[in-house]
Each structure stands twice: as structure tokens, then as C-alpha cells.
Amino acid sequence: MMSKLACFTVPVILAAVAAPAFAQDRQTRPLVDGWRFELGDHPAAAQAGFDDRGWQPVVLPHNWNRMGGTAEKRSDYQNVHGPGWYRMRFPTPEKMGDRHAWIEFDAASIIADVWLNGVKLGRHAGAFARFRFDATTALKPTGDNLLVVRADNSSPRDPGSPTAEIPPMNGDWPMYGGLYRPARLVLTAPLRIAMRDMGGPGVYARTEAVEGGAARIAITTKLENDQPRAETAEIITTILDADGRTVATARGKQPVAGKGSAELAQSLTVPDAKLWDVGRAYLYRVRVDIADARGRLRDRVEQPLGIRTFRIDADTGFWINGAHVDLKGVSRHQDRPVKGWAIDAADIAEDMALIREIGANTLRLAHYQHADAAYDAADEAGLVTWAEIPLVDRSAPWGQEKTTPGFAANAEQQLRELIRQTYNHPSIAVWSIANEVNLEAAKGRGTSNARPLLERLQQVVHEEDPSRPATLADCCGSIPSEARAGLDTVAGITDVIGYNRYHGWYAPDVTALGPDLDRLHALYPKQPISISEYGAGGALTQHSDDPTAAPIAPFGRPHPEEFQSHILEESWRQIASRSYVWASWVWNMFDFSNELRLEGDLTDTNDKGLISFDRRTKKDAFYFYKANWSKEAFVHLTSRRHVDRPYPLAEVKAYSNQPSVRLSLNGRDLGAAKCDLGICRWPGVALDAGANLLEARAGAVSDAIEWQFAGKPGxxxxxxxxxxxxxxxxxxxxxxxxxxxxxxxxxxxxxxxxxxxxxxxxxxxxxxxxxxxxxxxxxxxxxxxxxxxxxxxxxxxxxxxxxxxxxxxxxxxxxxxxxxxxxxxxxxxxxxxxxxxxxxxxxxxxxxxxxxxxxxxxxxxxxxxxxxxxxxxx
Ligand code: GCB
Structure with missing residues (x-):
């Protein structure tokens, strides 16, 4: 059997740079196997000697909630809030020398307390960011180590809850609990690229300017020296193109005090820069090597780099690399049925493939920091991305009118973590500091005092990142105008803004969307406006013969798939014709869980997805967007799940990105329809008794469905x-x-x-x-x-x-x-x-x-x- 130590990543020997070729000291070892887990509180488990043999063996990623069962069949359902404990053992690596050991988690929900060999390493508060603890002194010199984690996803609403000051306070999704992303042991030299930088990589690169084909890249490297004596580090920074060829290098020296830290800013020029563009991503890599005063190579970090410049204009929208682009896209939540947040790389890759298929060129990764792989995938796909922190609905703890210092500090921490950890992803264009924090104010209760915190967070964005604007998502377009006084007050705080608007869904009239946007644009002419959310529920099991005909009561109503399509068609019509809107995101690409919703297909999900929660079924509305956003020819007949038709006359509708589509019914030609906005219609088609085979064709592409006329003749x-x-x-x-x-x-x-x-x-x-x-x-x-x-x-x-x-x-x-x-x-x-x-x-x-x-x-x-x-x- 291979020893566990053999799992260490073998360091690459430096070839391209002329630094002496000593092995690096940075190595990582995954800590994903061999965990034992027990729900509930078990304080004695922090110490050695505790018997965990009865605990459940688990591997990471893991979470203890199970969501997304049908309302009737909830056997698999479990949404538990509170503590859960994890324990695992791992051997001390050989030849530790003077190296430091770090335990790193890509996330733990919501609070994590971590012990190594009974020594408390620390606590991290916040469910979505990476964090690491210095485990050097707690690590045994040889033999097995006991790593213990207590994760706690208690509801912040519970009296005395430890999460009372950790956003989010509320939201339309469950806060799953546990170690739902991977963890690892990282070894580094005492002189290294920073590990104590809020989970960030310690290397931060951004495009300063692109002129005459050459790009100026500003790269800051943060250094740490845990030795008692001062040391001068040599920083060798290399930019590699997509084929791994060196295109720019810089060397610098930087003294770092004993037990101290320092940083070095370098500027590199990439001649003939290939640009990262929307839908056409070109990715470089930044590599930073650190050598000590004796010339020994001690550390290396690699990060993605995409070279691009962009700006957002209040009247003309989004510009990248000097060209205007209409940003049209979707939002994504990270959960899956049963797995919850404990998803893997294949899940993320599948989501991203679907997002590419629909033809989106922008993505809102809502409402919190997603796994790094999601931003990687957005980088690779050329998707302009909105990244955000989970400051949602409330800007103060429950029971408080105003934010508290602890709450504000945690919101700020989560924002700094997000920015540092994902800084180098070229896909990210905006940092969102909040979602619908004016909701409570709109309901006439609670937090009307979001402004000071929002202003502080806007400032934090600028401190952390001079190159990207801050944004937020405003709420409550559905609140009647007479009750809106004071609601638009979150406008003007951030550089750009998004509006969550549900005209036709939470508000009665879908045609009010465009005029609402015009009103906001006139009210705040200098603030670039986007639509951070719009959408409608769509149930695969509920169908309508004419979704447009019936005005509806707002709640307690069915969610026919056809009505979702109608609302999205009419919304998109209005969005597409407003060039000042810099981006829009459909809420949501996928159905997602909310334990409290019993709507649509009667699962505990929010069914506004264009694709079902299990990703198996694309709803009609998916194809509406695909018709508008994608180029590869297709035709899709809608209402395919509404098989039993009650009336002898029916409208047949297809979505296609082709100019016209021809239809036949049971082999009889019903003629071609022109497609407008991707919609091709045949009104008043008389159905045959029994089976009705509908075939739609546009050139080489076709689609066929079968309906039954199931009414009683006459x-x-x-x-x-x-x-x-x-x-x-x-x-x-x-x-x-x-x-x-x-x-x-x-x-x-x-x-x-x-x-x-x-x-x-x-x-x-x-x-x-x-x-x-x-x-x-x-x-x-x-x-x-x-x-x-x-x-x-x-x-x-x-x-x-x-x-x-x-x-x-x-x-x-x-x-x-x-x-x-x-x-x-x-x-x-x-x-x-x-x-x-x-x-x-x-x-x-x-x-x-x-x-x-x-x-x-x-x-x-x-x-x-x-x-x-x-x-x-x-
Ligand atoms: C919103 C929220 C989002 C909800 C959505 C909805 O405005 O930002 O989290 O899921 O509405 O479906 O109601």
C-alpha cells in the first residue's frame, strides 16, 4: 500500500526562471477522507481519548441537511440547525524541517471551531469563504494527529444564537451545515507568500492598462517571515501564456522583518497581449516564486490572469476592451437535491456547461461566495460575473433596528475574504455588497438603517480593489408605489446597481418592468442600472391552456410552466430594448431549495429555475433564452409536458433562433411561422381526436411532440x-x-x-x-x-x-x-x-x-x- 505521504503533490522544479532549482517547501495534502461525523454537540470530542467509533464515516464534501424531496415523500428530508462534529486523523509529514503547517478549509458552515491534537487552532465565522489556521505548534513531530472540527449552522434567529451577528440573517434558501467543501494540509516555508491573508492567495494581479497591444499588469505579492531574523526575499514573478510560455518576468527584492510581513508591488508588461473577452476567454497564469537570501527557492503560488479592461456607463451599459457588449445572463445557487452544498467539481462543470448552452454571457453567483471552481469555470467560459456576499434582507441582527459592531465587522470580513480569495478571476466584474437589505424597511419593520453599513462596505471594496466597481441588489419592485417612499434610498451608495424586479409575478403587471426601469434611470441618471433579478415560478407538473389570459392572485396560486415562459418573454422584450441597462440576470438558472416553500411541483424548492433542481429537465423558458442568446440552430416545441389537452383548439408555440419554422400536425402541413424574439406561433390549431403529433422544422433542425385531445368532443x-x-x-x-x-x-x-x-x-x-x-x-x-x-x-x-x-x-x-x-x-x-x-x-x-x-x-x-x-x- 502506498503511504499517505505519497499523496503529496510533488513540487515542480523551476525551469523557466533562473532561480536556483531547490525543491519548494509548499506542499499540500488533501484532508477529505477518513472523517467521522456526529450531529449534535459533543464538546468532549475536541480532545484525544474520545471514542468516535460509533460516529458516521464521511468524506468531504459533506453536509448534514437533505433537501429537495417532494412534500409527500419527505423521508430523505432533514434540515437541521445546530452543531455537528467532525474528527479525523492524519500523519505528520516526514522531513517537516522548519516548515509551517496550515489546516485549510474551502468553507465550513456557518461557524467552525478547529482543534488539532486538543489544541484550539481558532474559529472562523461565515459559511462561504476559505480559511486556514497555523497548525505548526500543535502538529506532532511524528505520528498521527487528531483534527477535530465543530461546525455550527444554528439559525441566527434563535435566542442567544452564536450566528446572531453573522450574515445572512435571512434569505430564500437554507443554510446547510457542515464541511461542505474540501479541506487540506498545506506546508510552507517560514519565508513565504502570505498565508495569513484572509484565505487569499497572497498574490494579486490586475490589468492596469492595455495600450498599443501591450498590457501593463500590476502584481502585488504579500510576504510573511515567521523566522525570528529578518530576511530579504527575492520575488520572481512570471506571466505564462496559455501554452505555458513565459511572456513577462520581473524580479525584485524585499526585506521582511523577523516575525513580520511585507509586500512588493511589481509592474509587468505583456507585449501583444491576448485579451480575455466575453465569450472568448484567453487565460494567462501568474507565477510568483520566492527565494531566500541564500538563493533557495522557498515558495511558489500560481494564479489565473485574464487581461481585459472594462467600464460600465449609465447610458450605454457595459464596455469591455473598448467594445460594447449586451450582458444577458442568469443567476446560480450552488445547491443540489440531497447533496445540498456538498457538490463536487463535476456538478459545477455540469452547471457551467448548461449556462454556456443557453448562451448567457454573464453570471450572477448569488447570494454568497461560491466554490473557486465556479469562478474558474466562468473565467474559462468568458462569463462576466457578479460576485457577492450574503448580506441579505437584513443589515442588522434579529431584534435590532441598527447594525451592531459585531455584525458590521463580520459583513466586512466576508467581503474582504471574497475579494481577496477571488481577486484574480478575470470573469469577476463587480463586487456586490448586499441583496435586498431594504426589504425589511419595505415591509415597514426593522432595518431601515442599512445605509451606514452599505457606505462602509462600498469603501471596503475600493480599499481592496481599485479596479472593480461595487454594486448591490435593491429590492421590492413589487411594493406598490405609494408604499415605496424611502425604498429607493439604497440607490447611489454603490458605483453601479442592480434591481430585483418581479413585475408579472409578485407584482401584477409584467408590462410595468420597462417603465419602472425608465423611472429609475430618470431618477438616478448617473447610476448604471442592471436587473439583478427577474423571474417567475415554473412547475413541470402544472400546465395552462393560455397562460396570458388569466390575471392571477399573487400567492397560493399554481405555477404553470407556460406562465413562467410568458412572464420571461414579456420581461426580456422590455429589457432587450433598453440599452442603458448594463446587464440582466434571470432568477434563476436552476430551481433551488427553500424548505419553506411549497409551491409549483410541491417540493421544498423555489421553482423559478429555467432548469429543474436535479438538472435533468430544461423547462420551456430555457429554450426561450437559448433562442435569443445562442447561435447553434435549434427548434423547440413548447408545452410538451401539457400532453392532455382539454380544448379542441390550441395555440402551438415553438422557440427557435431560426427566422421561421414550419409546423405539421399528424403529417398535415400547417405552414411556416416567422419567429419574433425567438417565438414562433400557430394560433387556433384544431386538434384531431386522440393523438396529435406536432412536428416543427427549420432547415436541418426539428423537434416533435405528441399531445392527446383528451376533452369530450363537443x-x-x-x-x-x-x-x-x-x-x-x-x-x-x-x-x-x-x-x-x-x-x-x-x-x-x-x-x-x-x-x-x-x-x-x-x-x-x-x-x-x-x-x-x-x-x-x-x-x-x-x-x-x-x-x-x-x-x-x-x-x-x-x-x-x-x-x-x-x-x-x-x-x-x-x-x-x-x-x-x-x-x-x-x-x-x-x-x-x-x-x-x-x-x-x-x-x-x-x-x-x-x-x-x-x-x-x-x-x-x-x-x-x-x-x-x-x-x-x-
Ligand atoms: C428575491 C431574492 C431571492 C429570492 C427571489 C424569489 O428577490 O433576492 O433570494 O429567491 O426573490 O424567488 O422570491
Whole structure:
């Protein structure tokens, strides 16, 4: 068997630089195998002699939460908050000499206390950043070492919680717990590139200028000397091109005091620089070697370098390397079903491949620092990236109006960690200091005092990085304007800004997005504006026959996949035509977990993803963006999961990046449709009885789906007020609320707040054995034009009074058919005898044109109806 020591990375001997070729002292050994884990608090486990044989063997990455099961099948579900303990043993490397040993974690959630051989190495607070502790004195000279970690993801809301001052305080995602990224042992010489730099690499490179093809690169190297005596370090800095050829070097000498630190700034010129550009990434590497006064090579660090300049303009948007680019993209959360945050490189690579496939050129890595591999992948793909810290919703601990020194210090720490640790990634363009911290103010409670902290963090960005602007994501576009006073106050703090806007989703009208942006642009003409979030929920299991027709109640509603597409189409239409918007990000590329949401497919997820949580299913909306953003020809027929069609007429819609698409139904040509904004439509397609094979073709690319006409021939069964259909007790397929104008849709479930509420009980309507026509209703003055052939029809109205406060006589309305009153002074609660009780009314009507027209008009209060069934009688 190979000894564990054989796992050490063998140092590369310096060939390209003329420094004496001594082996480096920096070596790393992964600490990912051989851990034992136990949930709960076990303070005695910090010491040797504790028996952990009963603990669960685990490997890193690991976390103890299990999310993303369906609501019904929650056996695998576990979202636990509190401490958990990890223990592992590793041997002291041979030939330690004067080297220092560091224990490095790429992240631990949320607080980590670390002991080596019973000696406390330290505590790190913050769930997302890398950290390391000096383990030199605690390491045994030989033999096995005991490494123990107590991780704690207690909720900051719990009284006396240790996380009370560690952002985030809140957010639409779970705070998983544990050692969910890899860990390692790092050995370094006492004279070295800094290890005590907030988890950063100690080498920081940036493009200063590109002139006449040559690039000036500023590189700062931070040094540490843990020897008692002063030493002069030689710093040999090399820039290597993508083929590993040296293109620039610099040498410098820097004295470092005994037990001290120092830094050296160097400027290197890369002639004929190949630029890192959007979608066309060229990556150099920076290598820094450190030699001591005797010429011995003691350390080496390599970092990525992309040469680019960019600026963001309030009127014209994003410019990179002197050229304008429309930034269009998506956001990403890092979690996966069951794995949670304990994802691996293959998961990240898969996500990035999908993001490239959709054709995004920008990525928001929300709402916290992601794994380094994610920024690497963005570097390689040429994705302009928004990086951020988890200062979300609140800028103060729970129970506090204003931020506290401890809270502010931790927010600042997380920001400095993010910037130092990811500084060298050319993909990162902006540092975001906060997300929706004005949310609480908007709700009229809590933190209206975010400004001083935000101003401080904006300053921190500039201290840390002179080359990138600070940004933040503002909240609450859905708050009605009269309640917005004071809400826009976070504008103007950061260099640039993002607006989270959910017009058409949390706010009623999707067409309000563009005017809202115009208003903000006029209000803050000097602040470059982006849309840091926009989106809509899309459930793979919920479908609508016409998502655009039915206005919806904000919460407790279904999330048909078709409606998500509609909201995103209309949002993108408005975004794409506003050139001052410097970037936009769809919320979100992937469904992600939130234990409190029970929406859409009824999983504990937020279903605003363009792709399902398990990454297996691309929703229609994915292809809408792909049609707009990508070049490789494709065509995609939408609504492919809405197989059973209730109505004989249906709109067929495809997404394609081709100018036009031709459609056939069961082999019959239905003609070509021009694609506008990637959308190609065939309205009013008459379906055949039974199977309907739809084939779409554009040149060499095609797509095919099959629908079933599952309605009853000659019968229209409409569920008023809801976007989705469902089968009734007798097997009849009730369709969604199409053919209607006016009124408002209401769903019978009690409101389930999409942020934290559980849906209330589904109150059954009394007096019926079939709930299908009674789960929603439409109210107001409204009219239907149902496309039926001429003939005589029986119309059956299903009604109930949803409001317990409505007494007989309080709600009276008229229903007209073909322009003539069919039911006058209809008093539902009186006729049914009680609220929430079914009432059926029928009448017959002759249709002499190609549509049955029904009109509902209130006499006292609003008219309403919950189900309409139309059946031909002659
Ligand atoms: C937001 C938040 C994000 C949520 C999203 C939503 O504004 O920034 O974290 O997930 O809304 O889906 O409600």
C-alpha cells in the first residue's frame, strides 16, 4: 500500500526562471477522507481519548441537511440547525524541517471551531469563504494527529444564537451545515507568500492598462517571515501564456522583518497581449516564486490572469476592451437535491456547461461566495460575473433596528475574504455588497438603517480593489408605489446597481418592468442600472391552456410552466430594448431549495429555475433564452409536458433562433411561422381526436411532440379563475381559464406566502362530490367568447360564495348569453343556503356565429363563477 505521504503533490522544479532549482517547501495534502461525523454537540470530542467509533464515516464534501424531496415523500428530508462534529486523523509529514503547517478549509458552515491534537487552532465565522489556521505548534513531530472540527449552522434567529451577528440573517434558501467543501494540509516555508491573508492567495494581479497591444499588469505579492531574523526575499514573478510560455518576468527584492510581513508591488508588461473577452476567454497564469537570501527557492503560488479592461456607463451599459457588449445572463445557487452544498467539481462543470448552452454571457453567483471552481469555470467560459456576499434582507441582527459592531465587522470580513480569495478571476466584474437589505424597511419593520453599513462596505471594496466597481441588489419592485417612499434610498451608495424586479409575478403587471426601469434611470441618471433579478415560478407538473389570459392572485396560486415562459418573454422584450441597462440576470438558472416553500411541483424548492433542481429537465423558458442568446440552430416545441389537452383548439408555440419554422400536425402541413424574439406561433390549431403529433422544422433542425385531445368532443369544461386544468371526479378534463376577458382570478387554497408560509387547508366546497369546478373562481365584470361551432348549447354554471361575510342580497349579478340575459339577480349564497356551498345553474342558448358569448355583470357586489360547462344539445 502506498503511504499517505505519497499523496503529496510533488513540487515542480523551476525551469523557466533562473532561480536556483531547490525543491519548494509548499506542499499540500488533501484532508477529505477518513472523517467521522456526529450531529449534535459533543464538546468532549475536541480532545484525544474520545471514542468516535460509533460516529458516521464521511468524506468531504459533506453536509448534514437533505433537501429537495417532494412534500409527500419527505423521508430523505432533514434540515437541521445546530452543531455537528467532525474528527479525523492524519500523519505528520516526514522531513517537516522548519516548515509551517496550515489546516485549510474551502468553507465550513456557518461557524467552525478547529482543534488539532486538543489544541484550539481558532474559529472562523461565515459559511462561504476559505480559511486556514497555523497548525505548526500543535502538529506532532511524528505520528498521527487528531483534527477535530465543530461546525455550527444554528439559525441566527434563535435566542442567544452564536450566528446572531453573522450574515445572512435571512434569505430564500437554507443554510446547510457542515464541511461542505474540501479541506487540506498545506506546508510552507517560514519565508513565504502570505498565508495569513484572509484565505487569499497572497498574490494579486490586475490589468492596469492595455495600450498599443501591450498590457501593463500590476502584481502585488504579500510576504510573511515567521523566522525570528529578518530576511530579504527575492520575488520572481512570471506571466505564462496559455501554452505555458513565459511572456513577462520581473524580479525584485524585499526585506521582511523577523516575525513580520511585507509586500512588493511589481509592474509587468505583456507585449501583444491576448485579451480575455466575453465569450472568448484567453487565460494567462501568474507565477510568483520566492527565494531566500541564500538563493533557495522557498515558495511558489500560481494564479489565473485574464487581461481585459472594462467600464460600465449609465447610458450605454457595459464596455469591455473598448467594445460594447449586451450582458444577458442568469443567476446560480450552488445547491443540489440531497447533496445540498456538498457538490463536487463535476456538478459545477455540469452547471457551467448548461449556462454556456443557453448562451448567457454573464453570471450572477448569488447570494454568497461560491466554490473557486465556479469562478474558474466562468473565467474559462468568458462569463462576466457578479460576485457577492450574503448580506441579505437584513443589515442588522434579529431584534435590532441598527447594525451592531459585531455584525458590521463580520459583513466586512466576508467581503474582504471574497475579494481577496477571488481577486484574480478575470470573469469577476463587480463586487456586490448586499441583496435586498431594504426589504425589511419595505415591509415597514426593522432595518431601515442599512445605509451606514452599505457606505462602509462600498469603501471596503475600493480599499481592496481599485479596479472593480461595487454594486448591490435593491429590492421590492413589487411594493406598490405609494408604499415605496424611502425604498429607493439604497440607490447611489454603490458605483453601479442592480434591481430585483418581479413585475408579472409578485407584482401584477409584467408590462410595468420597462417603465419602472425608465423611472429609475430618470431618477438616478448617473447610476448604471442592471436587473439583478427577474423571474417567475415554473412547475413541470402544472400546465395552462393560455397562460396570458388569466390575471392571477399573487400567492397560493399554481405555477404553470407556460406562465413562467410568458412572464420571461414579456420581461426580456422590455429589457432587450433598453440599452442603458448594463446587464440582466434571470432568477434563476436552476430551481433551488427553500424548505419553506411549497409551491409549483410541491417540493421544498423555489421553482423559478429555467432548469429543474436535479438538472435533468430544461423547462420551456430555457429554450426561450437559448433562442435569443445562442447561435447553434435549434427548434423547440413548447408545452410538451401539457400532453392532455382539454380544448379542441390550441395555440402551438415553438422557440427557435431560426427566422421561421414550419409546423405539421399528424403529417398535415400547417405552414411556416416567422419567429419574433425567438417565438414562433400557430394560433387556433384544431386538434384531431386522440393523438396529435406536432412536428416543427427549420432547415436541418426539428423537434416533435405528441399531445392527446383528451376533452369530450363537443364539451367545454372551464375552471374559472385558474391557470391550470385538472380532471374531475367523473374523469372529465376541466381546462384552464382561457377565452375570458376582465375580472380577477382567485384560487381557493388559503394564501401560501411564497416566502415562508405553508399553504392553508384546501377548504372543500359543500354540496358536491366533484371539487374540480370549485377550486378557483373569477370575480368582477367579465366576459367569455368560447370558440364553438353554430348550434344549440346547454351552459352549466358552477358557483359558490367564497366569502363567509357575504349575506343574501349583498352579491347580485346577471349572466347574459349571446347578448341576452339568461340569469338575472343571481344571489349565490341565498340560493345555495350558505357560503362555500355549491350551486349549479343551467340554461340553453343558440349560437349563430363562431363563438358563444357569455357576460357576467355585478348588480350589487361583483359577479363571480367558478366552473363553466358548455355542451352541444343539437
Ligand atoms: C428575491 C431574492 C431571492 C429570492 C427571489 C424569489 O428577490 O433576492 O433570494 O429567491 O426573490 O424567488 O422570491
Amino acid at each position: 364539451v367545454y369544461a372551464i375552471r374559472a379563475g385558474t391557470l391550470v386544468g385538472r380532471r374531475g371526479a367523473d374523469g372529465l378534463l376541466w381546462g384552464s381559464d382561457v377565452f375570458v376577458t376582465g375580472g380577477t382570478g382567485h384560487f381557493r387554497d388559503q394564501p401560501s406566502s411564497s416566502r415562508g408560509g405553508q399553504p392553508g387547508p384546501v377548504r372543500p366546497v359543500a354540496g358536491t362530490s366533484d371539487q374540480a369546478p370549485y377550486e378557483s373562481w373569477r370575480a368582477g365584470d367579465f366576459a367569455y367568447a368560447i370558440p364553438v361551432p353554430r348550434g344549440r348549447y346547454r351552459v352549466t354554471l358552477h358557483l359558490f360564495e367564497p366569502d363567509a361575510a357575504v349575506k343574501p342580497g349583498a352579491r347580485l349579478f346577471t349572466v347574459s348569453a349571446e347578448g341576452r340575459p339568461a340569469l338575472r339577480g343571481l344571489d349565490v349564497v341565498k340560493a345555495a343556503g350558505a357560503p362555500m356551498t355549491a350551486l349549479v345553474r343551467t340554461f340553453e342558448v343558440a349560437v349563430t356565429d363562431d363563438a358563444l358569448n357569455l357576460a357576467f355583470k355585478g348588480e350589487a357586489g361583483e359577479a363571480l363563477v367558478s366552473g363553466i360547462r358548455v355542451e352541444r344539445v343539437k
